[in-house]
Amino acid sequence: MIAKSASSSSPLIVAAAARRSSDFSIRWWVVLLVIAAVLPFVLSGYRLFQCSMALVYAVAVLGINALTGYSGQISLGHSGFYAIGAYTAAVLMDKWGVPYWATIPAAAVVTLVSGYLFGMPARRLGGIYLALATFALGMATPQLLRYKHFEPLTGGAQGIVLAKPDPPAWLPLSQDQWLYFFVLLVAVLMFWLVQNMVNGRMGRAIMAIRDNPIAATSMGVDVAFYKAMSFGISAMLTGVAGALGAIVIELVTPDSLSLWLSITFIVGAVVGGINSISGALWGGLFIVFVPHAAERVSKAAPGVVYGILLILLMFVLPNGIASLGKLISRHWGAK
Amino acid sequence: MNVLRRHFAWRLCHLVLLVTLSVAVTGLSHAQKRYDPGASDTEIKIGNIVPYSGPASPWSTFGKVAEAYITKVNAEGGINGRKIKFISVDDGYNPAKTLEQARKLVEEEQVLAIWGVLGTTPNLAIQRYMNTKNVPQLFLASGATRFGDPKNFPWSMGWQPSYQQESRLYAQHILTTKPNAKIAVLMQNDDFGKDYYKGLVDGLGDKAQAMIVQHSTFELTDATVDSQMFAAKASGADVFFNIATPKFAAQAIRKAAEIGWKPTQYLVATSQSIAGTLKPAGLDNAAGVITVTWQREPSDPSAQDSKDVKDFFAFMKQYYPSGDSNDSVIVTGYCSIQTMVQVLKQAGDTLTRENLMKQAANLSTTVPMLYPGVEIKTSPDDFHPIKKVQMLRFNGTRYEAFGLSATRG
Numbered sequence: 001m002i003a004k005s006a007s008s009s010s011p012l013i014v015a016a017a018a019r020r021s022s023d024f025s026i027r028w029w030v031v032l033l034v035i036a037a038v039l040p041f042v043l044s045g046y047r048l049f050q051c052s053m054a055l056v057y058a059v060a061v062l063g064i065n066a067l068t069g070y071s072g073q074i075s076l077g078h079s080g081f082y083a084i085g086a087y088t089a090a091v092l093m094d095k096w097g098v099p100y101w102a103t104i105p106a107a108a109v110v111t112l113v114s115g116y117l118f119g120m121p122a123r124r125l126g127g128i129y130l131a132l133a134t135f136a137l138g139m140a141t142p143q144l145l146r147y148k149h150f151e152p153l154t155g156g157a158q159g160i161v162l163a164k165p166d167p168p169a170w171l172p173l174s175q176d177q178w179l180y181f182f183v184l185l186v187a188v189l190m191f192w193l194v195q196n197m198v199n200g201r202m203g204r205a206i207m208a209i210r211d212n213p214i215a216a217t218s219m220g221v222d223v224a225f226y227k228a229m230s231f232g233i234s235a236m237l238t239g240v241a242g243a244l245g246a247i248v249i250e251l252v253t254p255d256s257l258s259l260w261l262s263i264t265f266i267v268g269a270v271v272g273g274i275n276s277i278s279g280a281l282w283g284g285l286f287i288v289f290v291p292h293a294a295e296r297v298s299k300a301a302p303g304v305v306y307g308i309l310l311i312l313l314m315f316v317l318p319n320g321i322a323s324l325g326k327l328i329s330r331h332w333g334a335k
Numbered sequence: 336m337n338v339l340r341r342h343f344a345w346r347l348c349h350l351v352l353l354v355t356l357s358v359a360v361t362g363l364s365h366a367q368k369r370y371d372p373g374a375s376d377t378e379i380k381i382g383n384i385v386p387y388s389g390p391a392s393p394w395s396t397f398g399k400v401a402e403a404y405i406t407k408v409n410a411e412g413g414i415n416g417r418k419i420k421f422i423s424v425d426d427g428y429n430p431a432k433t434l435e436q437a438r439k440l441v442e443e444e445q446v447l448a449i450w451g452v453l454g455t456t457p458n459l460a461i462q463r464y465m466n467t468k469n470v471p472q473l474f475l476a477s478g479a480t481r482f483g484d485p486k487n488f489p490w491s492m493g494w495q496p497s498y499q500q501e502s503r504l505y506a507q508h509i510l511t512t513k514p515n516a517k518i519a520v521l522m523q524n525d526d527f528g529k530d531y532y533k534g535l536v537d538g539l540g541d542k543a544q545a546m547i548v549q550h551s552t553f554e555l556t557d558a559t560v561d562s563q564m565f566a567a568k569a570s571g572a573d574v575f576f577n578i579a580t581p582k583f584a585a586q587a588i589r590k591a592a593e594i595g596w597k598p599t600q601y602l603v604a605t606s607q608s609i610a611g612t613l614k615p616a617g618l619d620n621a622a623g624v625i626t627v628t629w630q631r632e633p634s635d636p637s638a639q640d641s642k643d644v645k646d647f648f649a650f651m652k653q654y655y656p657s658g659d660s661n662d663s664v665i666v667t668g669y670c671s672i673q674t675m676v677q678v679l680k681q682a683g684d685t686l687t688r689e690n691l692m693k694q695a696a697n698l699s700t701t702v703p704m705l706y707p708g709v710e711i712k713t714s715p716d717d718f719h720p721i722k723k724v725q726m727l728r729f730n731g732t733r734y735e736a737f738g739l740s741a742t743r744g
Contacts, residue, residue, distance in 0.1 A: 044442060044443070045438070045442050046438050046439055046442035046443045047443075049435075049438060142556075143554075146524065146554060148524070148552065156524070156525075157456065157524055157525035157526070157554070157555075158456055158459060158525065158526050159430065159456075161459070161460075161463060249431050249434060249435075250434070250463075250464075251430060251431055251434055251460050253429075253430045253431065253456065253460070255428070255429050255430060255431075255456070255555075255556075256429050256430060256431035256432070258556075295424075295425070299387070299425070302388075303388075
């Protein structure tokens with residue numbers, strides 16, 4: 001989609017390239033959207049649940065892509081933002097009876113702000129040090145959620161059980177189908193948001209910072225603001241995913257929002273293609289379906305199968321599954 | 336005219352008779368065999384979820400022994416001519432995963448019922464789903480008191496005695512043997528721990544505030560409980576109430592001995608296993624530990640001659656040779672799956688989910704490896720199959736029974 005290393009090209013050329021390649025992929029997006037819209041009428045409840053979760057994780061991975069792929073910052077703590085989004089939605093629904101759809105913008109605001117606040121001091125850190133700082137966030141969040149003095153709010157170790165939302169009365173859909181469409185709607189919105197951001201002034205500024213911060217500063221880009229903002233937006237994306245996940249799974253517990261989730265997101269991002277928006281979709285699908293496939297191959301050691309698959313993918317497609325499209329089109333184009 | 340009318344009347348009678356007979360026959364055959372998803376003439380599908388991976392994986396033996404026992408049942412002809420397909424999956428003790436696996440078992444694998452899901456929080460995570468989908472969540476492996484609530488959750492039933500009942504018993508014992516005791520509590524910070532703690536506090540009544548001088552908690556994800564043990568000793572307590580799962584219970588007992596603290600120790604039944612808890616703690620360190628049981632201890636020398644124990648060893652040797660016969664989790668699993676088999680036997684050919692729950696709420700039996708005198712009894716208002724427990728004290732080598740056994744009051 002976007003040229004991986006734009007260090008030699010100016011932001012204008014990069015943006016033009018982006019627009020060109022996104023024109024091509026609009027066709028693919030429409031196809032995907034049609035397939036996605038048909039799925040609920042073809043698949044059973046459990047499979048549809050898995051597809052909803054794949055979309056949720058795709059949005060979460062989009063957060064990683066937006067951060068690492070476009071602004072070059074690393075985060076090992078996105079499980080923390082996912083958890084904040086999830087618990088925001090859960091607490092609002094459980095304690096204050098807020099309708100499920102209203103929790104999404106609420107979670108977005110909370111995680112945007114917390115992401116920005118985290119990104120502000122963190123902007124001085126680079127590379128490994130930022131990774132460690134975010135690692136601390138990922139580690140601390142489940143502990144905080146379990147903390148006994150927060151228990152009246154968070155439910156402690158047992159977490160919070162939520163009720164499944166009902167479809168509007170005038171739609172002949174089942175709960176699972178409605179939930180899927182709701183998740184699809186929010187996911188499409190998030191993807192569209194990122195696409196616009198990347199193609200806009202903010203995207204250019206962020207990419208400039210990634211490639212050459214000194215040059216960017218000398219061109220008048222407010223590095224501090226954009227770095228913190230990119231963190232904020234990335235946190236918002238993963239936080240929205242967290243809220244969606246809470247509604248789909250109907251349960252939030254500290255145990256299911258551990259540091260391991262951060263790593264899962266990164267795996268999804270890298271496997272999908274960290275520099276592309278469509279990569280996030282592949283990442284989400286990978287996260288949901290591959291562990292189940294691994295379990296089917298070996299009940300005793302599914303982790304080993306998962307690891308082998310991961311290594312194979314990295315060898316065959318080092319730029320992620322999204323690069324497959326580019327390889328194919330280049331191959332056809334060459335003919 | 337008369338002849339014609341009589342002829343038609345006769346034909347009408349024949350028709351009515353034919354229709355009545357066929358309705359009766361189909362009605363009868365319908366009454367004889369009824370199946371819900373997961374049951375057929377040849378097969379009954381039962382689901383199960385235990386932590387095969389993750390920090391709680393030592394408890395996977397619960398699922399493994401059940402699988403072994405079902406293999407035995409199938410080898411001996413199955414139940415009422417049907418083989419049982421036992422589908423056991425992993426949740427890594429992650430409640431979100433437990434819910435996902437429950438959905439998979441019910442909606443994809445189409446099991447008739449789910450037996451023996453392990454853990455309080457995992458069972459909590461799926462309780463509402465199972466009761467919405469009207470699928471039996473039977474003999475779940477948790478003593479949390481909330482799982483015996485037929486009015487609100489008619490599809491969920493526990494098996495082992497409730498945690499609160501157990502703690503109340505310990506509280507009574509403390510009040511009668513050491514009325515001026517100072518108690519230090521180590522509590523796992525989840526529903527399991529809190530349930531036990533509530534039983535202790537309720538059992539001590541108004542003396543609870545005065546007697547409990549130290550209350551430390553820990554998380555399942557913590558590495559050790561050393562600091563909590565130091566605090567417990569420093570509090571000057573002379574009674575230690577150990578509410579922990581095996582790994583941490585063992586650590587606590589070992590640490591107490593290492594720091595030279597020798598209180599009277601009460602250990603929750605979940606962690607009573609000699610192999611799983613006392614050996615890692617150090618058998619000498621565990622001498623004097625008090626707990627309760629409702630099942631036999633396979634290594635108990637006085638039980639070696641009993642046919643039930645001999646059968647158990649033979650079963651383990653043939654069907655689950657890699658399992659440790661001294662693992663109390665295995666014995667619990669063995670007893671619990673036998674209870675499930677009993678329910679299926681009682682259901683006969685009416686293998687509907689509703690009938691399964693009906694039979695589960697109509698049990699009056701016992702199984703071989705239960706402690707002598709302990710019965711399995713349920714009724715539509717009583718979803719606690721086991722109520723009787725026996726107090727035990729560890730003497731450094733094995734458990735010795737003492738005191739009177741108690742029934743839920």
